[in-house]
Amino acid sequence: METASRPTTEPAFRIATADDVPALVRLVESAYRGDESRAGWTTEADLLDGQRTDPEGVLAVITDGNSRLMIAERDGELLACCQLEHRGDHVYFGMFAVRPTAQGGGLGKLVMAEAERVARAEWDARAMHMTVIRQRDELIAWYERRGYRRTGQMSPFPYGDERFGVPQRDDLEFELLVKELTELKGLKGLAG
Numbered sequence: 001m002e003t004a005s006r007p008t009t010e011p012a013f014r015i016a017t018a019d020d021v022p023a024l025v026r027l028v029e030s031a032y033r034g035d036e037s038r039a040g041w042t043t044e045a046d047l048l049d050g051q052r053t054d055p056e057g058v059l060a061v062i063t064d065g066n067s068r069l070m071i072a073e074r075d076g077e078l079l080a081c082c083q084l085e086h087r088g089d090h091v092y093f094g095m096f097a098v099r100p101t102a103q104g105g106g107l108g109k110l111v112m113a114e115a116e117r118v119a120r121a122e123w124d125a126r127a128m129h130m131t132v133i134r135q136r137d138e139l140i141a142w143y144e145r146r147g148y149r150r151t152g153q154m155s156p157f158p159y160g161d162e163r164f165g166v167p168q169r170d171d172l173e174f175e176l177l178v179k180e181l182t183e184l185k186g187l188k189g190l191a192g
Contacts, residue, residue: 011079011107013114016069021058023078024069028053031097033165040100047135047172048165053095057163061085061095069095070118072111080111084119090127090178091119112146120181127181131155131174140177148177 030036032052037043061069072080083095119125157172158164
């Protein structure tokens with residue numbers, strides 16, 4: 001895996017708007033599906049074909065009052081995104097994507113730190129939850145190095161619903177990962 005060089009300026013964070021939908025769909029697809037995703041290490045191309053998301057799904061997150069779709073950009077260039085959804089005492093972390101050519105340089109860590117800071121600051125969340133395809137050992141190990149723990153709690157992959165992709169194997173399922181948010185960490189606040 002080729003590692004991206006560290007940029008000299010920190011990314012700027014903001015909340016996505018409806019105008020960002022086309023670029024966000026392209027970003028998420030490029031990070032997980034097809035040949036373009038193979039330039040990074042987060043690809044799911046060996047597990048799933050088809051789409052990862054669609055404009056309707058992205059817009060639904062943007063317009064949901066309990067969610068934020070956070071964008072990281074540098075000099076106006078979209079580099080990464082993640083969904084934060086308030087669910088009582090915790091926040092669900094999803095739709096995490098980093099442009100494949102920007103992976104490996106620390107940007108993902110910065111996005112996660114800002115997401116955790118926002119979860120605490122906006123919703124006083126005590127924990128961050130996420131689901132990851134359990135067969136993604138390298139990705140789960142990366143999250144574990146960031147303080148997330150495996151719970152062993154599994155949920156089924158939505159076979160037959162091509163909005164989530166076309167599985168290349170019949171044993172896919174999601175595992176819940178959890179991180180306790182005990183202190184505020186992160187970068188400067190979101191603009192917008």
